[in-house]
Amino acid sequence: MSNMPTTMTTTTKAATMNESKISARKVQVFYGDKHAIKDVEIEIPPRSVTAFIGPSGCGKSTFLRCLNRMNDTIANCRVEGHISIDGENIYDPKVDPVQLRAKVGMVFQKPNPFPKSIYENVAYGPRIHGLARKKSDMDDIVASALQKAGLWNEVKDRLDAPGTGLSGGQQQRLCIARAVAVSPEVILMDEPCSALDPIATAKVEELIHELRANYTIVIVTHSMQQAARVSQRTAMFHLGELVEENDTDKMFTNPDDQRTQDYIMGRFG
Numbered sequence: 001m002s003n004m005p006t007t008m009t010t011t012t013k014a015a016t017m018n019e020s021k022i023s024a025r026k027v028q029v030f031y032g033d034k035h036a037i038k039d040v041e042i043e044i045p046p047r048s049v050t051a052f053i054g055p056s057g058c059g060k061s062t063f064l065r066c067l068n069r070m071n072d073t074i075a076n077c078r079v080e081g082h083i084s085i086d087g088e089n090i091y092d093p094k095v096d097p098v099q100l101r102a103k104v105g106m107v108f109q110k111p112n113p114f115p116k117s118i119y120e121n122v123a124y125g126p127r128i129h130g131l132a133r134k135k136s137d138m139d140d141i142v143a144s145a146l147q148k149a150g151l152w153n154e155v156k157d158r159l160d161a162p163g164t165g166l167s168g169g170q171q172q173r174l175c176i177a178r179a180v181a182v183s184p185e186v187i188l189m190d191e192p193c194s195a196l197d198p199i200a201t202a203k204v205e206e207l208i209h210e211l212r213a214n215y216t217i218v219i220v221t222h223s224m225q226q227a228a229r230v231s232q233r234t235a236m237f238h239l240g241e242l243v244e245e246n247d248t249d250k251m252f253t254n255p256d257d258q259r260t261q262d263y264i265m266g267r268f269g
Ligand SMILES: Nc1ncnc2c1ncn2[C@@H]1O[C@H](COP(=O)(O)OP(=O)(O)OP(=O)(O)O)[C@@H](O)[C@H]1O
Pocket: 031, 034, 036, 054, 055, 056, 057, 058, 059, 060, 061, 062, 063, 074
């Protein structure tokens, strides 16, 4: 009987871990000598939105980039620890980072369409990953991705027009369509609305809400209102540490950590 609570705790934890899409253990990131991420451990649930918040420079973007190995592209950056997606170590030498980034897509702060047509922006990824055997397959993939990104009705009659000619909000939804076109399972968003006006922001937030039925979404945001609106889980970073991770409702009403309380009350950052 005395073992009972331990056993139950273990079982509950195992069940939670099994439900995680992404699992990070003892993650450290260094830029040269600078220790930017310290011992971060987090479980990210599937088909939900997890928001990363915290003051400027606390490491949100650095940690986000660990999740699809984008830090590999930064010369002096070193990542240690363990990160798995669906139980697979994404830093295993056998993992091809290009394939990983198709499974774990990314949307950046500034919309960055290629200087090509709307159609080609979306078709580029599926083409390099060999996802369409004929033109009609590619047409279907492009249409479907634009529909999922809530952009189809606005662009279906001008797919040959340049992507850079769209409004900022449309460009950001085009970038989301580009990520979605290669059938990712996870979408990372690094302040996706910071360059958008309130109406375009509302559209992207609505889209995030719809996408979470099918994708695991991790979003970095400076806006606590945005984190509260779009996410189910929130993780608070401070000076490279993950100080608290909680259900978003609890995080913004009754956080466990004083630093979270101070940050959401606007006392620092
Ligand atoms: N390429 C780099 N080389 C050296 N240091 C870096 C590099 N990128 C980030 N850093 C440093 O690592 C720390 C974490 O930066 P990061 O951009 O991840 O923080 P952040 O929380 O996303 O900040 P912000 O909210 O301002 O975007 C900061 O001290 C930053 O100066």
